[in-house]
Amino acid sequence: MSKIAIITDSNSGITQKQGEELGIFVVPMPFMINGEDYFEDINLTQEQFYQKLAEDAQVSTSQPTPDSLMTLWDSVLKDYEQIIYIPMSSGLSGSCQSAYMIAQEEYEGKVFVIDNQRISVTQRQSALDAKAMADAGLSAEAIRDKLIETKMESSIYIMLDTLHYLKKGGRITPAAAALGTLLRLKPVLQIQGEKLDAFAKARTSAQGKSIMINAIKADIENRFGGMEAGDFWIAGAYTNNIEAGLEWKKEVEAAIPGFDMHLDPLSLSVGCHIGPGALAVTVTRKVHF
Structure with missing residues (x-):
């Protein structure tokens, strides 16, 4: 051992x-919810977390x-x-x-x-x-x-279903959230390195999914220099909707064939800021040693 x-x-x-x-x-x-301490997967399940979000509880992340x-x-x-x-x-x-x-x-x-x-x-x-x-x-x-x-050899793209939690966390202005909600925008965010940044705006979920899949393909071809199928991992994530997550898994596997995409619920520390209904896809170069 x-x-x-x-x-x-x-x-x-x-x-x-x-x-x-x-x-x-x-x-x-750890999380603080309505003044009480919770610990992920100890006394706080995914279901309990999103139920508390839906009840508009005061939720904050900690370390x-x-x-x-x-x-x-x-x-x-x-x-x-x-x-x-x-x-x-x-x-x-x-x-x-x-x-x-x-x-x-x-x-x-x-x-x-x-x-x-x-x-x-x-x-x-x-x-x-x-x-x-x-x-x-x-x-x-x-x-x-x-x-x-190898820390920069990975990308994450996340499509949000709602702007409510970004507004609540002060990450966008109420005016921007109101306009986005009125236009029914589906923001696509990215993580490449340290920060969570805006990437694109979609008008529909289908368009947002297409944006994410094309971004992953572009990273494989351009950012990572045209990796072979066996040289990278594709993984997906979702918030509080396993059915949508499983459907997303099928769509990504059909669009980028040749692998079985791992799928997990998105981290609660991220879910806290983006809310339920989000979908994500990632590409990561395999580590060779």
Whole structure:
């Protein structure tokens, strides 16, 4: 067994049960809802989260406390020599920087915090890649270097069903939200590296899906230099609508044939800001080692 433990957080979409099956430790992300503390996949399910959003509850994201991280790291280091910790992208949360500072001050040479700009299914893939490298005997330093070296080789496109939650979170103005709602726009957002940015505006869901699929194809051909089918992963995500997610999976697989697309619920830390009914697709270059 590898003496390097892999830890990620629940933004990866890896549940506590799946983590046990995969041999990956998962830090539950904390939320504050109407003044009460909740932890993803511990006392807060996907269904409960979106029910509270629908009730217009006051929902805010948080980050793991230093004490909770150190308690977990100390426990894991009883059985492992080193830890690779892959939190959500530093461009979307301060939790990565906090973890990095703790590791530098208290766990130098023991805990390696990886900021490779991933979230949701792309973060999940990084955790799986790290586990495979650890099992293959690579050092913690080599795993860190490979994940950082390939951090920009991934894209995410997300189509929103509503502008309500972006407006509520102050990420767009009420006037822009009202106009978008009036025109029934379906914004398509992108993550390439650190930030969640606007990419395109669609008038219909069908147009938005087409925009995302064409963007993925363009990335494969241009941004990643025309990768062969076996050299990349395609994955999808959705918020609070498994039926729409499964239909989306079929559409992407038909448009980009030759693979079985992994599908997960989108991270609640992202879902908090974009709301239910969203669909996402990602492309990530396979890590070779």
